[in-house]
Amino acid sequence: MGRSPCCEKAHTNKGAWTKEEDQRLIAYIKAHGEGCWRSLPKAAGLLRCGKSCRLRWMNYLRPDLKRGNFTDDDDELIIKLHALLGNKWSLIAGQLPGRTDNEIKNYWNTHIKRKLLSRGIDPQTHRPLSGGGSAAAAAAASGLTTSSTAGFSSPLPAAAAPRPARPAIAIPPNVMFAAPSEDGHSSSGGSSDAPARCPDLNLDLDLSVGPPCSPPKTPAAAASTPTSQQQRAATICLCYHLGVRGGEGCSCKTASPATAGFRFLRPLEEGQYI
DNA sequence: AAAACGCGCAACCGCGTCGAA
């Protein structure tokens, strides 16, 4: 029993969007706003799947999109965020105003991977490439590696990283950044190779563990004092201080005295890892 | 000049998550 299709495929266009379709979509969203993507195509007179409309709008038509080249600062920010978040492109995009997750994902796969490999850094683990590194780097840089899915060992393995609350950057509760868990071990999935991760990585991040950026859903939840276990279970909000973009996009920097109990995490030291 | 090749980007697909019923 398969999943039902997201839309009636028999009467939907696929492939590249035409100017007319773009105009229809823009006009409709300007008039009615985003949302209800499933019904949008019909309402807008488009023979497209709702998902396709959403993707087109989000990745291409949105007026606040920043087109054009990434700067070196952007590159470094993306690299840092990827080291921290793994392939969480939407979270990374959230720190780059005007950029989309798809754009960053593509840019990573086409440019940054190569850039890191040329530096002798494994783009997936952010560790120096081991043994025969230059040859491996050269081979990888020439495109001979790597499926982004095969053997991926990101700092946040997908299997161990349930999706965080959106839209603020929120890190899965089982991820600890440079701060030992109660048992003194990484809790990021128990991978045996974890201690070797990112040995030279100093992200220069101030990370705070505290309440979610968005208000708690119930007063009770807000009022309760978390136990350490609950703290781990709670959404972890990260206030970034990455170059000039310090903490932007995160409401926690304006947080109330309730944030006084936050635990600020220091940058990684020698031998520490994510 | 033409064909082959490689790269980059837009779009699609399938799955996970969330919220409403």
Next chain:
DNA sequence: TTTCGACGCGGTTGCGCGTTT
């Protein structure tokens, strides 16, 4: 509590274009 529909995300595909042979 369970089910179902919709949304959003990450991975993958395929086309168009530029470069090389």
